Amino acid sequence: MDDLLLEEYELCAALRTWMEQAPPTAFAVSLERLSDGRVLLRPLPEASPELLARLRITMAKYREALMNLT
Numbered sequence: 001m002d003d004l005l006l007e008e009y010e011l012c013a014a015l016r017t018w019m020e021q022a023p024p025t026a027f028a029v030s031l032e033r034l035s036d037g038r039v040l041l042r043p044l045p046e047a048s049p050e051l052l053a054r055l056r057i058t059m060a061k062y063r064e065a066l067m068n069l070t
Helices: 013-020 049-061 063-068
Strands: 029-033 039-043
Touching: 049 063
Parallel strands: none
Antiparallel strands: 029 039
16 A cells, blocks of 8 residues: 555545644554444554654565564
8 A cells, every 4th residue: 555645625624623633743643444434533642753664664674574473
């Protein structure tokens, strides 16, 4: 799955309002598709963008070994 880059005007009003209440810096969120058709965006304040970037690099580096764990 690739990154998805959107212009702010492409976001619905509820998401724009939610983001206006968020910190002015970058932050991580989880995106969950619920069984009832709704989508849940949940802030993850403990997961900084820097931490996630390091995690992505580590996962790519050890992808094959991680896949063998399952």
